[in-house]
Amino acid sequence: MYDASTLFxxxxxxxxxxxxxxxxxxxxxxxFGVTKIVNFAHGxxxxxxxxIALTVTNALPTTGFGFWGGVVIAALVxxxxxxxxxxxxxRRIYQAPxxxxxxxxxxxxxxxQNLIYEFWGPDEVLAPRVPGxxxxxxxxxxxxxxxxxxxxxxxxxxxxxxxxLTHRTRWGRLIRAATQDREMVASLGVNQKTLFTAVFxxxxxxxxxxxxxxxxxxxxxxxxxxxxxxxxFVIVVIGGMGSIMGAFLAAVLVGVINAFGVLFFPQAVSVxxxxxxxxxxxxxxxxxxxxxxxxxxxxxxxIDQPFRLPTRAMKQAMLAAVLALALLPLVLPxxxxxxxxEVFILAIFAGSLHFLLSVGGIVSFGHAAYFGLxxxxxxxxxxxxxxxxxxxxxxxxxxxxxGGLLFGWFCTRLKGVxxxxxxxxxxxILFTLSIQMVSVTGGDNGIVGLTRPxxxxxxxxxxxLALAAAVLATRLMRRALYAPFGxxxxxxxxSLARSAAIGIDTARIQWGAFVLSGAFxxxxxxxMAYHRGSxxxxxxxxxxxxxxxxxxxxxGVQSVSGPLIGALSYHFVSVELIRNLAxxxxxxxxxxxxxxxxxxxxxxxxxxxNRFGKGER
Amino acid sequence: xxxxxxxDISKSFAGVKAVxxxxxxxxxxxxxxxxxxxxxxxxxxxxxxxxxLRADTxxxxxxxxxxxxxxxxxxxRRGVGRTxxxxxxxxxxxxxxxxxxxxxxxxxxLAALWRPLSHNYCEEADTLLEAVGMHTQADRACCVLAYGDxxxxxxxxxxxxxxxLLLMDExxxxxxxxxxxxxxxLTARLVKERGLSVLFTEHSVDVVFEHADQVVVMxxxxxxxxxxxxxxxxxxxxxxxxxxSGAFLETSEIGQ
Numbered sequence: 045m046y047d048a049s050t051l052f053x054x055x056x057x058x059x060x061x062x063x064x065x066x067x068x069x070x071x072x073x074x075x076f077g078v079t080k081i082v083n084f085a086h087g088x089x090x091x092x093x094x095x096i097a098l099t100v101t102n103a104l105p106t107t108g109f110g111f112w113g114g115v116v117i118a119a120l121v122x123x124x125x126x127x128x129x130x131x132x133x134x135r136r137i138y139q140a141p142x143x144x145x146x147x148x149x150x151x152x153x154x155x156x157q158n159l160i161y162e163f164w165g166p167d168e169v170l171a172p173r174v175p176g177x178x179x180x181x182x183x184x185x186x187x188x189x190x191x192x193x194x195x196x197x198x199x200x201x202x203x204x205x206x207x208x209l210t211h212r213t214r215w216g217r218l219i220r221a222a223t224q225d226r227e228m229v230a231s232l233g234v235n236q237k238t239l240f241t242a243v244f245x246x247x248x249x250x251x252x253x254x255x256x257x258x259x260x261x262x263x264x265x266x267x268x269x270x271x272x273x274x275x276x277f278v279i280v281v282i283g284g285m286g287s288i289m290g291a292f293l294a295a296v297l298v299g300v301i302n303a304f305g306v307l308f309f310p311q312a313v314s315v316x317x318x319x320x321x322x323x324x325x326x327x328x329x330x331x332x333x334x335x336x337x338x339x340x341x342x343x344x345x346x347i348d349q350p351f352r353l354p355t356r357a358m359k360q361a362m363l364a365a366v367l368a369l370a371l372l373p374l375v376l377p378x379x380x381x382x383x384x385x386e387v388f389i390l391a392i393f394a395g396s397l398h399f400l401l402s403v404g405g406i407v408s409f410g411h412a413a414y415f416g417l418x419x420x421x422x423x424x425x426x427x428x429x430x431x432x433x434x435x436x437x438x439x440x441x442x443x444x445x446x447g448g449l450l451f452g453w454f455c456t457r458l459k460g461v462x463x464x465x466x467x468x469x470x471x472x473i474l475f476t477l478s479i480q481m482v483s484v485t486g487g488d489n490g491i492v493g494l495t496r497p498x499x500x501x502x503x504x505x506x507x508x509l510a511l512a513a514a515v516l517a518t519r520l521m522r523r524a525l526y527a528p529f530g531x532x533x534x535x536x537x538x539s540l541a542r543s544a545a546i547g548i549d550t551a552r553i554q555w556g557a558f559v560l561s562g563a564f565x566x567x568x569x570x571x572m573a574y575h576r577g578s579x580x581x582x583x584x585x586x587x588x589x590x591x592x593x594x595x596x597x598x599x600g601v602q603s604v605s606g607p608l609i610g611a612l613s614y615h616f617v618s619v620e621l622i623r624n625l626a627x628x629x630x631x632x633x634x635x636x637x638x639x640x641x642x643x644x645x646x647x648x649x650x651x652x653x654n655r656f657g658k659g660e661r
Numbered sequence: 662x663x664x665x666x667x668x669d670i671s672k673s674f675a676g677v678k679a680v681x682x683x684x685x686x687x688x689x690x691x692x693x694x695x696x697x698x699x700x701x702x703x704x705x706x707x708x709x710x711x712x713x714l715r716a717d718t719x720x721x722x723x724x725x726x727x728x729x730x731x732x733x734x735x736x737x738r739r740g741v742g743r744t745x746x747x748x749x750x751x752x753x754x755x756x757x758x759x760x761x762x763x764x765x766x767x768x769x770x771l772a773a774l775w776r777p778l779s780h781n782y783c784e785e786a787d788t789l790l791e792a793v794g795m796h797t798q799a800d801r802a803c804c805v806l807a808y809g810d811x812x813x814x815x816x817x818x819x820x821x822x823x824x825x826l827l828l829m830d831e832x833x834x835x836x837x838x839x840x841x842x843x844x845x846x847l848t849a850r851l852v853k854e855r856g857l858s859v860l861f862t863e864h865s866v867d868v869v870f871e872h873a874d875q876v877v878v879m880x881x882x883x884x885x886x887x888x889x890x891x892x893x894x895x896x897x898x899x900x901x902x903x904x905x906s907g908a909f910l911e912t913s914e915i916g917q
Contacts, residue, residue, distance in 0.1 A: 348804070350753055350803075526777040527774045527778060528762075528772070530778075531762050531765070534754070535762055538752050539749045542745070545711070545733055545734070546737060546762070546821075546822075
């Protein structure tokens with residue numbers, strides 16, 4: 045075991061990390077509180093701060109003044125870039141549903157990743173030690189870097205500054221007022237635009253500052269954006285969305301858990317943090333210090349037309365489309381056959397997300413969890429138990445449904461952003477486990493060597509299997525959508541109060557929807573596993589979820605046939621991008637997502653239907 | 662026998678006594694209005710009857726059953742329908758589907774996964790829609806309806822489980838005088854046809870004296886008077902509560 049002095053040293057290291065976390069999370073909380081934007085790009089500003097600080101401090105003389113000056117300059121530059129982004133892009137989506145905001149800001153993540161890669165290259169960069177704080181302090185016989193000690197004070201200092209700003213200045217009171225009711229503040233004659241831009245400046249400035257302050261401790265790398273933003277979200281959720289004091293408490297909690305977790309459970313630190321978040325949310329659904337969420341006035345996009353049953357002509361068109369797809373392999377080159385097979389599998393996955401998101405309004409931001417559960421279940425059944433493919437596919441559906449059963453139990457107690465973040469937490473737990481539990485999952489290398497039965501070995505045979513599965517799964521999910529179950533699910537989205545007043549147990553219906561959706565996502569995972577012959581931790585990753593979200597979005601969130609059209613167009617675009625523009629695919633994909641959400645929020649099918657008439661969408 | 666018996670219910674919020682020892686009864690076929698100035702405890706009282714709030718003390722009996730500790734959906738299953746101050750309907754469904762949704766819950770068929778909802782209980786739904794005069798708009802999306810029509814749809818939804826008692830929370834709030842009278846006349850007609858009892862809270866004194874059989878007046882959490890409208894009109898305590906601020910006259914003249 046560890047002696048007291050080691051533990052104390054570790055506590056101090058944890059607190060120094062808490063400061064970094066608090067700077068990032070307080071900015072995120074401030075931005076969410078006032079603008080209600082779920083800013084997934086917040087980690088990108090942190091990363092940007094780190095890289096800019098590297099360049100600036102290198103250019104300045106290596107004195108204490110040079111370093112601290114460089115840090116402040118970097119933070120200011122990041123803040124300015126934040127303003128620019130707010131004015132040009134985010135300002136347009138304040139009224140949009142959460143999922144659109146998450147997607148746009150994730151598009152920004154991709155753009156920033158690509159740009160930083162362009163400017164600074166793929167390698168990790170470490171800054172020199174800070175002049176004046178190069179040494180270490182000896183406390184109880186343990187040596188702790190002076191810089192870490194100094195950082196410990198940064199968090200409380202900024203907590204004090206933010207408190208002073210929000211409680212002692214007129215402008216800060218406006219921020220707090222806007223956090224409670226921004227429409228009221230606007231109707232009192234406060235210029236919302238300036239207020240929002242300024243808040244965004246402060247938020248991104250703090251993120252940039254945190255990133256800049258981190259460089260003497262940790263090398264700057266291209267993964268730091270997602271890592272920090274996920275932790276920052278955990279903190280903001282634990283603290284209560286929008287609460288700065290809550291963010292501080294949660295940052296201390298997470299920083300300390302991190303520090304001790306490294307000692308006692310080195311492989312499961314992030315799992316530990318997510319479990320803390322799950323626990324907090326079970327007992328306090330609005331976080332530690334979060335107030336009741338004030339319902340926002342719904343934007344135009346949330347007024348949705350009814351799902352209409354397909355007309356006879358529509359049914360015939362669908363039948364014709366399926367027939368055409370069945371004849372396609374006779375004329376298609378092999379390359380397209382493979383891609384179309386993936387399109388069918390992804391259409392099942394996107395369809396399962398569509399069911400939760402579009403029918404029931406549940407932002408499943410960790411939908412990859414069920415996909416990964418499916419793929420890993422199939423792979424384990426095949427490689428460990430040596431069972432045939434049918435058993436693997438069945439196990440995958442059971443695993444996906446089981447995931448829905450377990451996660452749904454927690455998630456259906458929450459609402460809105462909290463729910464979305466909890467689903468993300470579950471996916472991240474599985475993602476971490478799939479990397480860490482090397483003996484079971486093979487770690488980063490995944491599991492390889494899944495073989496299909498001989499009759500399915502040819503690409504054409506697998507094409508037909510995927511097509512049949514997609515048709516069947518789509519048909520089943522559609523029946524559920526039009527059936528009383530789907531309507532009861534939608535009823536909970538439209539009006540909770542009315543649902544309760546007519547005896548609909550909305551939480552129970554939503555739970556059922558999680559199970560159903562999980563089963564189909566699991567099916568997609570298994571089919572993809574057998575398609576590739578291998579599974580990897582990325583099956584659980586955020587980008588897998590985002591892929592599915594973008595497919596649903598591209599097809600049209602409120603369109604019944606959206607997932608299929610979305611999978612088709614998005615998969616072709618992304619595959620071609622990666623193939624032809626390997627260095628720029630993130631940039632283009634990010635811009636594509638942003639432009640698409642801003643320009644065609646109703647999706648391809650929605651836009652088509654708006655133009656060419658009514659009927660099933 | 663009375664349909665609803667409220668016996669000495671009280672409710673406090675963090676020390677604030679919102680409702681103190683209120684008792685009254687709603688007789689079969691009766692229309693009872695629960696009135697009082699803002700902050701009198703009407704809404705708290707109302708929410709204790711439909712199960713949204715649980716009374717601290719006292720009891721509520723409906724149709725001979727103690728419903729004090731039941732949830733909104735249990736109370737609904739016993740035959741209590743309700744409407745909301747701001748109409749609560751399902752915006753992304755058609756008018757008919759809104760009623761069909763309720764009927765599926767009535768028949769406990771919410772978990773069905775195969776047959777489309779819109780194929781079941783069509784006639785039953787259309788009968789209800791006809792009763793409130795909404796049958797001509799059955800196929801329209803609920804989110805494009807005029808507000809008065811949404812209110813009528815909500816009424817049809819509240820009637821779908823053949824309730825014995827209808828709870829209406831400020832049914833005419835936010836409506837023009839003409840619409841308001843139409844809605845209340847419609848309600849009165851349905852009450853007679855179906856042998857319903859109604860309890861409604863209301864601010865408009867016009868509506869109360871025009872349509873209520875019995876009036877219960879609350880002020881500062883306490884019941885201060887109950888009786889037929891003519892008695893209430895003459896009650897000195899009620900006059901003091903309302904006329905003290907001149908609100909009684911003004912509201913009836915302006916039709917707020």
